[in-house]
Amino acid sequence: MFDSKRMEFTFPVGYREFHKSQVFNFQLNRWYSFGYARFEDMEAAGRRINTFTEWKAEMLSQTEKAVAEGRILNAAFYCRAAEFYTFEEDVDKERLYDRFIELFNEAFKDEGIERYLVPYEDSLLPVMRVTPTTGRTRGTIVMHGGFDSLIEEFYSWMRFFADRGYVVIGFEGPGQGAARRKYGLKLDYAWEKPTNAVLNYFRLEDVTLLGISMGGYFCFRAAALDTRIKRVIASSVAYDYMQFLSPAAQAVSTLFFRHMRGFSNWAARMKMARDPGHRWSIGNLMYITKAKTPMEGMDIVMQLNARNLLSRFVDQDVLILTGAEDHFIPLKMHHMQVKALTNARSITARVFTREEQAQNHCQIGNTGLALNVMVEWLESKQTKS
Numbered sequence: 001m002f003d004s005k006r007m008e009f010t011f012p013v014g015y016r017e018f019h020k021s022q023v024f025n026f027q028l029n030r031w032y033s034f035g036y037a038r039f040e041d042m043e044a045a046g047r048r049i050n051t052f053t054e055w056k057a058e059m060l061s062q063t064e065k066a067v068a069e070g071r072i073l074n075a076a077f078y079c080r081a082a083e084f085y086t087f088e089e090d091v092d093k094e095r096l097y098d099r100f101i102e103l104f105n106e107a108f109k110d111e112g113i114e115r116y117l118v119p120y121e122d123s124l125l126p127v128m129r130v131t132p133t134t135g136r137t138r139g140t141i142v143m144h145g146g147f148d149s150l151i152e153e154f155y156s157w158m159r160f161f162a163d164r165g166y167v168v169i170g171f172e173g174p175g176q177g178a179a180r181r182k183y184g185l186k187l188d189y190a191w192e193k194p195t196n197a198v199l200n201y202f203r204l205e206d207v208t209l210l211g212i213s214m215g216g217y218f219c220f221r222a223a224a225l226d227t228r229i230k231r232v233i234a235s236s237v238a239y240d241y242m243q244f245l246s247p248a249a250q251a252v253s254t255l256f257f258r259h260m261r262g263f264s265n266w267a268a269r270m271k272m273a274r275d276p277g278h279r280w281s282i283g284n285l286m287y288i289t290k291a292k293t294p295m296e297g298m299d300i301v302m303q304l305n306a307r308n309l310l311s312r313f314v315d316q317d318v319l320i321l322t323g324a325e326d327h328f329i330p331l332k333m334h335h336m337q338v339k340a341l342t343n344a345r346s347i348t349a350r351v352f353t354r355e356e357q358a359q360n361h362c363q364i365g366n367t368g369l370a371l372n373v374m375v376e377w378l379e380s381k382q383t384k385s
Contacts (some may be wrong), residue, residue: 008163009035009156014357015365018046022327023277024055026364027081033364035156036077041066052276055085056092067103076103080150087280088287097181104152111159118171118201123185125194126151126178127171127201130162138165139382140207142198142229146214146236147187148288150177154212160371166378171198173218175288186290189303191218192225199228206230208378213328213362214238216320217304220337224313231381233319233374235362237337238329240306257302261295268294311340318344319377321370322351325359348377 011033018028028046031037041062049055059082066075083096114129128151131137141161145154151170158168172179173194175187188194199207208231211219216234223229242250256264271278272294282294291297318341322334331351338349350373352358356366363370 009159011035011156011366011368011371012039013366013368015360016042018042019049024049026327026361027084029360029364031077031081033367034077034153035367036073038071038074041074041078052085052087052280056082063099063103072103072107076100076107079103080153085280088283094181100150101152101178104155108155113155116201118197120185120194120197123183124179125171125173125183125185125197127169127198128152128155128158129202130155130158130168130170132162132165132167135165137167139378140167140169140204141210141378142169142171142195142204142207143210143212144171144173144191144195144215144218145176145212146216146218146238148176148284149213149215152177156367157212157371161375164375169198169202169204180288184290187288187300189218189221189300189308191222195222195229196226199226204228208233210235210374212236214304217309220311220314220341221309223316224310229316231317231319231378232314233321233377234337235321235370235374236326236329237320237322237333238304239309239311239333239337239340241301241304243333243336244330257295257298264298265293265295306336306340309340311337312342314341315343315345317346317348317381319348319374320350321363321373322349323359323361323363324351324353326361328361346381 015029016032017025019025028042032039032042045058045062048058059078062078063075063082066078079096080100083093083100086093086096116127116129117124118127143154145151151172154170158170161168171194173191174185179185195209205228207229209219209223209229210233212235216237219232219234223232245253268282272282285297286294289297289300320334320337322331324331334349334351338347341347352363356369358366358369
């Protein structure tokens with residue numbers, strides 16, 4: 001929980017069984033692990049939720065209860081939780097996002113968060129900047145999330161680094177947060193472009209780039225093409241989308257995606273009609289890619305491959321953090337990514353285990369451990385340089 005006197009978060013240890021379904025359980029653990037949710041609230045929610053409709057209703061109820069009790073931090077992230085599993089066509093989707101931002105800004109109005117809009121192509125990139133409150137500055141960390149993240153979700157991480165002397169600049173790239181919702185930017189694997197815009201805007205020359213979740217793919221692509229990035233941290237890696245599948249499934253998928261697009265779109269639409277989980281995941285993909293059909297969305301995802309990653313051009317110091325039991329990304333991706341970094345100055349590859357309570361995606365269950373590993377690694381690299 002947040003302590004306003006110290007401007008720090010406490011990251012609880014333990015991946016909890018709030019719900020029997022991983023679809024709901026991971027999200028409940030995410031808000032709890034990041035220091036934004038009370039244990040008793042997530043436990044109560046887990047008992048009441050069985051569908052996406054119930055998720056939205058429960059999280060909105062939790063939001064209003066927290067507001068009434070003056071727990072604005074909790075309220076903000078319960079509202080974000082409600083928005084997360086609200087379908088894109090729902091008229092409440094944008095309203096819930098706007099309310100989350102409103103509550104977030106209220107919760108942290110005295111934190112000294114600086115907000116910017118960085119020019120990008122014909123649009124804008126939302127940026128948050130957090131600076132150390134005392135002592136000397138140890139360097140600059142530029143960070144971003146992955147597939148559909150909001151930069152506000154990682155504020156507890158930003159505060160953690162700032163409290164240890166780092167200037168932290170978090171940005172939303174194409175497909176993410178307000179970059180998609182307010183400024184119309186669709187997902188683009190060429191992550192060097194938004195990263196370059198941010199580095200140019202702040203006139204940065206020596207930075208650590210931190211990519212989280214799918215951002216663990218994007219950060220390597222950016223580092224391969226920008227020498228101002230001196231250190232790279234990937235909190236999860238997604239080396240090649242097709243490697244999520246078995247070789248046989250890869251062949252079948254390629255056939256359907258490339259040569260049977262009409263049938264594939266029909267099949268995807270049928271899945272969406274029958275299964276709310278597919279309705280959300282495929283709909284979310286289409287939204288962040290601005291695709292009119294499921295296959296148009298898959299065209300973008302298929303670009304997230306080893307060829308476009310440019311791993312061989314990464315020559316920085318690299319830290320990779322991976323959960324041994326990540327339910328999103330197979331462990332083999334970790335080993336493939338490490339092997340592909342043939343020219344990195346150094347590679348530190350850390351696989352977190354169940355015994356550490358950090359075996360899950362992005363170390364949900366022991367966020368504090370992961371953040372400490374990052375800071376210790378940064379300090380070791382700075383000492384050597």
